[in-house]
Amino acid sequence: xxxxxxxxxxxxxxxxxxxxxxxxxxxxxxxxxxxxxxxxxxxxxxxxxxxxxxxxxxxxxxxxxxxxxxxxxxxxxxxxxxxxxxxxxxxxxxxxxxxxxxxxxxxxxxxxxxxxxxxxxxxxxxxxxxxxxxxxxxxxxxxxxxxxxxxxxxxxxxxxxxxxxxxxxxxxxxxxxxxxxxxxxxxxxxxxxxxxxxxxxxxxxxxxxxxxxxxxxxxxxxxxxxxxxxxxxxxxxxxxxxxxxxxxxxxxxxxxxxxxxxxxxxxxxxxxxxxxxxxxxxxxxxxxxxxxxxxxxxxxxxxxxxxxxxxxxxxxxxxxxxxxxxxxxxxxxxxxxxxxxxxxxxxxxxxxxxxxxxxxxxxxxxxxxxxxxxxxxxxxxxxxxxxxxxxxxxxxxxxxxxxxxxxxxx
Amino acid sequence: xxxxxxxxxxxxxxxxxxxxxxxxxxxxxxxxxxxxxxxxxxxxxxxxxxxxxxxxxxxxxxxxxxxxxxxxxxxxxxxxxxxxxxxxxxxxxxxxxxxxxxxxxxxxxxxxxxxxxxxxxxxxxxxxxxxxxxxxxxxxxxxxxxxxxxxxxxxxxxxxxxxxxxxxxxxxxxxxxxxxxxxxxxxxxxxxxxxxxxxxxxxxxxxxxxxxxxxxxxxxxxxxxxxxxx
Numbered sequence: 001x002x003x004x005x006x007x008x009x010x011x012x013x014x015x016x017x018x019x020x021x022x023x024x025x026x027x028x029x030x031x032x033x034x035x036x037x038x039x040x041x042x043x044x045x046x047x048x049x050x051x052x053x054x055x056x057x058x059x060x061x062x063x064x065x066x067x068x069x070x071x072x073x074x075x076x077x078x079x080x081x082x083x084x085x086x087x088x089x090x091x092x093x094x095x096x097x098x099x100x101x102x103x104x105x106x107x108x109x110x111x112x113x114x115x116x117x118x119x120x121x122x123x124x125x126x127x128x129x130x131x132x133x134x135x136x137x138x139x140x141x142x143x144x145x146x147x148x149x150x151x152x153x154x155x156x157x158x159x160x161x162x163x164x165x166x167x168x169x170x171x172x173x174x175x176x177x178x179x180x181x182x183x184x185x186x187x188x189x190x191x192x193x194x195x196x197x198x199x200x201x202x203x204x205x206x207x208x209x210x211x212x213x214x215x216x217x218x219x220x221x222x223x224x225x226x227x228x229x230x231x232x233x234x235x236x237x238x239x240x241x242x243x244x245x246x247x248x249x250x251x252x253x254x255x256x257x258x259x260x261x262x263x264x265x266x267x268x269x270x271x272x273x274x275x276x277x278x279x280x281x282x283x284x285x286x287x288x289x290x291x292x293x294x295x296x297x298x299x300x301x302x303x304x305x306x307x308x309x310x311x312x313x314x315x316x317x318x319x320x321x322x323x324x325x326x327x328x329x330x331x332x333x334x335x336x337x338x339x340x341x342x343x344x345x346x347x348x349x350x351x352x353x354x355x356x357x358x359x360x361x362x363x364x365x366x367x368x369x370x371x372x373x374x375x376x377x378x379x380x381x382x383x384x385x386x387x388x389x390x391x392x393x394x395x396x397x398x399x400x401x402x403x404x405x406x407x408x409x410x
Numbered sequence: 411x412x413x414x415x416x417x418x419x420x421x422x423x424x425x426x427x428x429x430x431x432x433x434x435x436x437x438x439x440x441x442x443x444x445x446x447x448x449x450x451x452x453x454x455x456x457x458x459x460x461x462x463x464x465x466x467x468x469x470x471x472x473x474x475x476x477x478x479x480x481x482x483x484x485x486x487x488x489x490x491x492x493x494x495x496x497x498x499x500x501x502x503x504x505x506x507x508x509x510x511x512x513x514x515x516x517x518x519x520x521x522x523x524x525x526x527x528x529x530x531x532x533x534x535x536x537x538x539x540x541x542x543x544x545x546x547x548x549x550x551x552x553x554x555x556x557x558x559x560x561x562x563x564x565x566x567x568x569x570x571x572x573x574x575x576x577x578x579x580x581x582x583x584x585x586x587x588x589x590x591x592x593x594x595x596x597x598x599x600x601x602x603x604x605x606x607x608x609x610x611x612x613x614x615x616x617x618x619x620x621x622x623x624x625x626x627x628x629x630x631x632x633x634x635x636x637x638x639x640x
Contacts (some may be wrong), residue, residue, distance in 0.1 A: 002526045009523055016511035028618040107628075313510075320507045323468060324568070325496020327489050403468045407507070 006330055010337025020310055021342060024303045028346025028386050029353060031299025032379045036354025038292040039378055042285055043370035044362055049277065051368065052195055052205060053270065057134050060239040063268040064256070070263070077261040084232040084265055088256060091209035092235075096255055098248030101238035103129040106220050106231070112213065113178040114166040121162070123179055123213045133236045136209060141173045141188030144216050148187075152218040156184040159212035160192035161238050169179070180223065184215060217295030245271050303342065303390040318398050319406030328399035333400055339391020347383030351376060413480035415575055415607055416442035416465060423460050423630075434460040436630035437474070444575070447602040448609045450620035458628040459580070462611045466499050466578050467491045479575060496525050500569030504581035506561040508553040514540060514564045516550040519570040530593035539567040543597070559590030566597060577601065579610045583617055595620050
């Protein structure tokens with residue numbers, strides 16, 4: 001088949017102009033590598049954020065906190081509102097479908113006395129679902145159970161840091177500590193957790209888990225008096241599904257507003273927050289993408305420059321070849337072989353370089369390196385678009401060149 | 411009587427430069443028989459280059475008829491013209507026009523490649539051709555490693571490799587000193603001696619003196635057409 005022969009002649013021609021081909025390839029390599037690199041960094045940042053959300057309860061988590069009302073309480077009902085109470089929990093459970101977890105918690109600063117120290121710590125009174133909601137992992141023993149709750153059991157679960165603080169390397173399980181004067185038995189210890197946004201970050205975003213002292217909410221409420229005993233400091237919820245969000249989120253707010261008569265609470269909605277983040281992220285995505293595209297253009301300009309620099313030589317060669325009997329397609333194939341090598345080689349090397357760059361940045365910052373099929377597609381697309389622009393069009397032009405004009409070209 | 415190799419009648423070439431139309435050729439009548447040895451002469455601007463381009467199928471006439479080997483080529487497509495150049499015509503240029511980055515062998519192989527000949531046959535034929543012009547040992551060299559005379563011999567090998575009916579040379583000695591120029595002309599003479607049709611476009615009377623017939627072009631017309639006494 002003659003086409004193969006013509007293609008192989010194209011390869012011989014590329015070998016003869018190795019320097020020129022190498023420079024053009026370098027242009028494509030730089031362009032593709034920067035596109036892949038920026039995409040990888042963007043995906044990495046995003047994955048890091050998603051990982052954090054996932055490790056702390058997922059996107060379906062919602063939180064309700066009490067908050068001082070911003071309006072003057074005018075009506076009797078507004079004045080009567082005590083903020084979030086266990087009655088709100090019952091109401092939500094009864095009237096807003098779509099939540100699989102509804103877990104109240106109460107926080108108090110209490111004097112904790114152990115064999116080693118006596119100090120004030122924050123103590124959380126909550127329900128069994130709290131562990132599930134916050135993705136707590138039990139290291140030893142167990143979490144608060146339903147029977148603890150009904151019996152107002154004097155049992156506590158410690159975060160890893162607290163357990164070490166109170167008992168050192170000794171086994172904490174079954175030991176007793178005194179919380180606000182009452183003895184509590186250690187029923188479980190949570191596994192140590194950490195999450196750093198990047199290597200230079202010294203703040204453990206999951207550190208709060210290690211510092212937990214958890215008791216049954218009933219055990220804590222039993223010590224309060226009157227209406228106070230019904231107050232909660234936080235309601236954690238988890239939607240049953242992403243679809244449930246549409247109905248449940250506004251229904252939750254409506255219900256609480258109706259019950260309190262005033263907005264003395266704040267709902268923290270992760271799904272909304274993520275949507276918000278993604279919107280903000282789009283600005284960054286746009287900037288990064290623009291950088292990638294500019295680099296790609298620069299790569300293309302490198303290719304174009306080299307094409308221009310060798311234009312005179314090429315025109316004469318096309319003239320000579322045509323005089324010897326080359327048809328348009330012979331010339332076109334020769335040009336296309338060159339641009340295929342430039343873009344193929346440039347695309348692959350650029351992709352590898354870009355992936356390397358993403359990994360290097362990720363390991364430098366101790367973040368996730370994310371490589372998606374979309375990036376490979378983007379690399380191939382950008383390489384072949386450069387190839388099309390700077391390979392295909394010159395090929396067509398050269399193929400159509402009038403041999404007399406080409407031969408005379410100086 | 412056999413068909414002439416080339417038969418031009420009433421050939422016009424008009425270049426439309428936009429504002430003014432320039433008539434480069436104004437009615438050329440010319441017949442070239444097989445085995446002829448023709449020198450086309452004329453001052454610059456006479457139209458001899460245009461005539462050469464049309465005879466060489468690099469360009470098409472505006473008006474009139476050009477029969478190559480009995481077939482009208484005046485209105486053929488560029489693809490068909492390329493085939494005719496490949497099969498019928500071997501070009502030799504003033505500045506050799508060898509591809510500078512390719513070896514002599516690859517240069518000589520090109521017409522065979524475009525003619526559709528396969529790899530090994532092509533290489534052996536090209537080598538054989540280089541051997542005939544005394545450059546077999548230089549097959550792997552690039553043109554820049556050769557002298558002017560050697561380059562022109564390589565170009566002649568390339569022109570002849572496809573056994574063209576017509577060898578068409580444009581000032582073939584223009585870039586050579588007198589001695590090497592004479593060597594090249596000796597090759598043309600010898601080729602014509604074994605029946606090769608040769609057309610040389612030149613302004614040099616000494617070169618033209620090698621031909622059997624001298625055609626002078628003035629202002630786009632054939633001014634004189636005379637056979638030289640042998």
